[in-house]
Amino acid sequence: MxxxxxxxxxxxxxxxxxxxxxxxxxxxxxxxxxxxxxAGNAFDTLDPHGVLIHRYGPHVFHTNSVRVWDYLSQFTEWRPYQHRALGLVDGQLIPVPFNLQSLRQLWPPDAAAALQARLIAEYGMDVKVPILRMLEHPDPEIQHLARFIYDNVFAGYTRKQWDLEPRQLDPSVMARVPVHVSEDDRYFQDRFQALPRDGYTAMFQRMxxxxxxxxxxxxxxxxxxxxxxxxxxxxxxxxxxxxxxxxxxLPYRSLRFEFPHVPAAQHQPCGQVNYPNTELFTRVSEFKHMTGQEIAGTTLAVEYPQPHEPGCNEPYYPxxxxxxxxxxxxxxxxxxxxxxxxxxxxxxxxxxxxxxxxxxxxxxxxxxxxxxxxxxx
Ligand SMILES: Cc1cc2nc3c(=O)[nH]c(=O)nc-3n(C[C@H](O)[C@H](O)[C@H](O)COP(=O)(O)OP(=O)(O)OC[C@H]3O[C@@H](n4cnc5c(N)ncnc54)[C@H](O)[C@@H]3O)c2cc1C
Incomplete structure (x- = not known):
């Protein structure tokens, strides 16, 4: 044929x-x-408890492209969803990417107010600043803040994710998770943020x-x-x-996922919690926040970065x-x-x-x- x-x-x-x-x-x-x-890595399916999960890790659709949005909208209705993430830092859950709210949560009020004013004066409001750039700032107060964020939010996560020091990676990788001089605690700022209403796989089936x-x-x-x-x-x-x-x-980094089911309506306050420091896993995602599925019990995805072993695990990240x-x-x-x-x-x-x-x-x-x-x- x-x-x-x-x-x-x-x-x-x-x-x-x-x-x-x-x-x-x-x-x-x-x-x-x-x-x-x-559906490739966007594949979603019901787990044994009936919870819709993303088998290859949590996928949140976001774009500024009207063309892409209109194209995919031929094959799906959407469930609007604004992704938010928290990170466990110094025993507290703070918004990540690190933003002005995170600063106020961790610093005493007067010091936070002073630092906030300095950051806005230096970079402007609603600006994303790569951490490596902030670390080079001559102002010792900004440098001290940058060093804290680097050590507590970035470095451990990056080491776990890549098994490399942040400086060994292409700057584009570090730029993906910047410091956000903003009150906006959403993970993405794109114009369109949503998940396919019936799931990714259903969207692909129609396509x-x-x-x-x-x-x-x-x-x-x-x-x-x-x-x-x-x-x-x-x-x-x-x-x-x-x-x-x-x-x-070509080298890749891989991931191992665990999908524990918890017999509770909700496990964590938002879709994603990052663990940048001592834990072996990098983040825990809770699908029901993203999919809006109404069902008793909830399923999580716990991510453990791994070396890629051809034939044994998936090549996830170049x-x-x-x-x-x-x-x-x-x-x-x-x-x-x-x-x-x-x-x-x-x-x-x-x-x-x-x-x-x-x-x-x-x-x-x-x-x-x-x-x-x-x-x-
Ligand atoms: C953990 C994780 C989370 C992510 N989260 C997001 C997110 O929240 N938002 C976002 O926008 N993007 C996210 N992404 C990125 C997203 O997964 C990719 O952009 C997308 O899947 C790429 O599609 P693709 O078609 O290029 O590749 P894939 O989806 O990998 O599809 C390639 C397909 O080719 C098949 N294939 C390969 N070789 C052969 C062969 N020899 N014969 C037959 N079939 C073959 C594979 O089985 C696979 O199904 C995430 C990625 C990862 C790893």
């Missing part, structure tokens, strides 16, 4: 490409995934319901059944695996370090050489941490830039 397209991976990257090719180009797509489900799309789960690209043919391919799996690791393995960039460049050259027939896209194929909206935006753009020109051949 011959398909116009083979698409490897039914996460956001593969599913958006499949939907666009099927509905806009009216071409046939064979979409495969080696897992037993669609992939087009008759031009044939879906095969439990199907690995490296072991396809005989008799299948295709004209072009979209590949969203690990780029180094595609080229049989000929330039070496490790943004100069050594990885050197290897990645070699694979990028291989990818460029195949650009006439194969499109590489997604967090594993691009070896890049994307939020969900970023990967949707990228797929929509790649469809426009690469699929349409191919079809003119």
């Amino acid at each position: 011959t398909f116009d397209w083979l698409i490897v991976g039914a996460g956001y990257a593969g599913s958006v490409m499949a939907e666009r090719i099927a509905s806009v180009r009216n071409q046939s797509v064979l979409l495969i995934d080696r897992r037993d489900h669609i 992939l319901s087009h008759p031009n799309i044939q879906l095969r789960l439990n199907t690995d690209y490296r072991a396809l059944p005989p008799g299948l043919e295709w004209r072009r391919m979209v590949y969203t799996g690990p780029v180094d695996e595609f080229f049989e690791h000929r330039h070496g393995r 490790v943004p370090r100069p050594e990885s960039a050197v290897i990645h460049e070699k694979y990028q050259a291989e990818v460029a050489a195949l650009s006439g027939t194969t499109i590489f896209i997604g967090r594993l194929a691009d070896y890049r941490y994307y939020n969900m909206d970023q990967v949707v935006a990228r797929a929509l753009k790649v469809f426009e830039d690469s699929v349409e020109p191919l079809d003119r051949d």
Whole structure:
């Protein structure tokens, strides 16, 4: 059987490409995934207690892109949700990212008021300041505050998450969790923040319901059944695996999740509590805050960062370090050489941490830039 397209991976990257090719180009797509489900890492499912959980860690959708929002809204209604997180610091739960409320909670009132005025004078209000930048500030009071935040909120979390010192990581990683000079205690400030009302998997099911799309789960690209043919391919799996690791393995960080069920209506005051210091886990998420599900009992996700062991656990986070960039460049050259027939896209194929909206935006753009020109051949 011959398909116009083979698409490897039914996460956001593969599913958006499949939907666009099927509905806009009216071409046939064979979409495969080696897992037993669609939706990639955004997959959600009911646990044995009936609680909707995210199997690969808590996923909160947020975006400023009207285009991405409108695109996904074709396949789902939304449940508005503003994510908030607390961190256990000095025996207290304080808002994270660290903000003016966190400052007032930890400092005596007069000292907090003075520091707050200094921060606003220096950086302005509602500004996110990377911690490494704040640490370099010449004012000893600001530096002292930055040092406290660095030591108690960032350093331990980062060591656990990456098994590296913060300064060994690309600054873009540290910039993801800045100090927020603001009263706004929301985790994200994006214009649109919500979860699909019926869950991520239901949204993907609608996206992939087009008759031009044939879906095969439990199907690995490296072991396809005989008799299948295709004209072009979209590949969203690990780029180094595609080229049989000929330039070496790209490093990843992994996670181990525990999903304890608690026989209580609610376990913690908000969706996410961070444990930056002594515990072995980094954060505990409570799904019911996010999904709004009304059910007795609640299920948590407890995250333990792990080294990635190929074949044993999931490659979650690309490790943004100069050594990885050197290897990645070699694979990028291989990818460029195949650009006439194969499109590489997604967090594993691009070896890049994307939020969900970023990967949707990228797929929509790649469809426009690469699929349409191919079809003119
Ligand atoms: C713990 C965690 C929490 C996150 N939380 C958020 C959040 O709150 N908000 C947010 O915006 N983003 C979040 N993200 C990011 C989000 O998960 C990604 O942006 C998104 O899943 C990327 O989609 P993708 O299609 O590129 O990759 P994936 O979802 O990984 O999909 C790739 C698919 O390809 C399949 N595949 C790979 N190789 C093969 C092969 N050889 N044959 C067949 N199939 C193959 C895989 O099985 C997988 O299903 C989070 C990520 C993690 C790790």
